[in-house]
Amino acid sequence: MARVRGRAFSVAMGVVGLIAIAGSSCQPAPVKPPPTPTPPAPVASAISPLAGPEAGGNSVTITGSGFSGATAVSIGSSAASFTVNSDSQVTAVAPAGTGTVDVHVAGPGGLSANTGADNYTYAPVPTITSVVPAFGPEVGGEIVTIMGTGFMGNGFSATAVSFGSTPAASFTVDSPTEITAVSPASTGLVQVSVTTPGGPSPDDPFSDSYLFIADIPPLPEPTVTSLSPNTGPTLGLNDVVITGTGFEPTSMVVQFGGVPAVHTFDSATQITATAPPGVGVVDVLVTTLGGQSENTEDDDYTYQPAPVVLLVAPPTGPSAGGNTVTITGTGLTGASAVTFNGNPAADINVISDTELTVTVPAGSLGVALVSVTTPGGTSLPTGLYTYLL
Numbered sequence: 001m002a003r004v005r006g007r008a009f010s011v012a013m014g015v016v017g018l019i020a021i022a023g024s025s026c027q028p029a030p031v032k033p034p035p036t037p038t039p040p041a042p043v044a045s046a047i048s049p050l051a052g053p054e055a056g057g058n059s060v061t062i063t064g065s066g067f068s069g070a071t072a073v074s075i076g077s078s079a080a081s082f083t084v085n086s087d088s089q090v091t092a093v094a095p096a097g098t099g100t101v102d103v104h105v106a107g108p109g110g111l112s113a114n115t116g117a118d119n120y121t122y123a124p125v126p127t128i129t130s131v132v133p134a135f136g137p138e139v140g141g142e143i144v145t146i147m148g149t150g151f152m153g154n155g156f157s158a159t160a161v162s163f164g165s166t167p168a169a170s171f172t173v174d175s176p177t178e179i180t181a182v183s184p185a186s187t188g189l190v191q192v193s194v195t196t197p198g199g200p201s202p203d204d205p206f207s208d209s210y211l212f213i214a215d216i217p218p219l220p221e222p223t224v225t226s227l228s229p230n231t232g233p234t235l236g237l238n239d240v241v242i243t244g245t246g247f248e249p250t251s252m253v254v255q256f257g258g259v260p261a262v263h264t265f266d267s268a269t270q271i272t273a274t275a276p277p278g279v280g281v282v283d284v285l286v287t288t289l290g291g292q293s294e295n296t297e298d299d300d301y302t303y304q305p306a307p308v309v310l311l312v313a314p315p316t317g318p319s320a321g322g323n324t325v326t327i328t329g330t331g332l333t334g335a336s337a338v339t340f341n342g343n344p345a346a347d348i349n350v351i352s353d354t355e356l357t358v359t360v361p362a363g364s365l366g367v368a369l370v371s372v373t374t375p376g377g378t379s380l381p382t383g384l385y386t387y388l389l
Helices: 002-023
Strands: 043-048 051-053 059-065 072-075 078-086 089-093 099-107 119-123 127-132 135-137 143-149 160-163 170-175 178-182 188-196 209-213 223-228 231-233 239-245 253-256 263-267 270-274 280-288 300-304 308-313 316-318 324-330 337-340 346-352 355-359 366-374 382-388
Touching (some): 043 099, 059 099, 072 089, 143 188, 239 280, 253 270, 308 366
Parallel strands (some): 051 119, 231 300
Antiparallel strands (some): 059 089, 072 078, 072 099, 078 089, 127 143, 143 178, 160 188, 170 178, 223 239, 239 270, 253 280, 263 270, 280 300, 324 355, 337 366, 346 355
């Protein structure tokens, strides 16, 4: 009977357990939302303008992608104030700076990578050191060479040239230090100015003045008909006689490949100039009040590297000399002298830029130092020849 009661009790407990389970609330485990993906880093693909003044304060438009939510813009190492126009455009105010720097945009996705497309150049204020000629006719049309600094640079070039308040009829930026302009029609004494992204050149009456004069008879344009010599060393400093027409004692500029040369006015048909350093073949041009000489083959000047002696064959010979040897090297064109221990060789025959023959002079027994002289200079003496009995 006790077993029956225990079994009945077990059944009763089971029923109660089922009722308890049926009455409980069975909820599924909560599901975590997926993590928010990190946005890509901004990309700066273009800058406009590419240059501005060193003082800053100008607007710079940055084009690219991923700019939404941008947190910072830097130009070089300096922070810039900015406005996000869209996901693809930001407008920043350039801080003060110098040189060529990188523009970066920072956002939730990181910092824009450094690429060539994000370069920005702080342009220095241009300066004018000379205006040649310093006067011309009121009708304009004269070619004027303006020398100075900061006329062009990485990503920028001069944007305007003015004679007083009148823009030049035209102008060409030849180099960071030279501009060729055509004077406009005007009157009186004015100051020439050059404007770049760095700003306008400051006034300097001693270097940028230009006088418009009425009724100036036209002057002939200079010509260059020959150069003597027309080849010289890369270091320059040698005298070159320039022959031509239309030369004048004042307001004249002589240039070798665009580089000004110190010169002396000899006559209306001759100038003696000191060649500046250079390389390759360049044009020698003369600018006067009448204009600039036309570029022709007659004004070509060649900078020749110094010769180098590499081999003398045969390498030995009698002390009495008189034998012929072949010298191999580089830069032998135009050889004017060959020496053995300082004694001049005879019968120089230049076969090519790398080979010539000479008749060996008499010499003392032993090793002789051989050197070759050309318009490019004199080679370093080398002991490549030996005098025997």
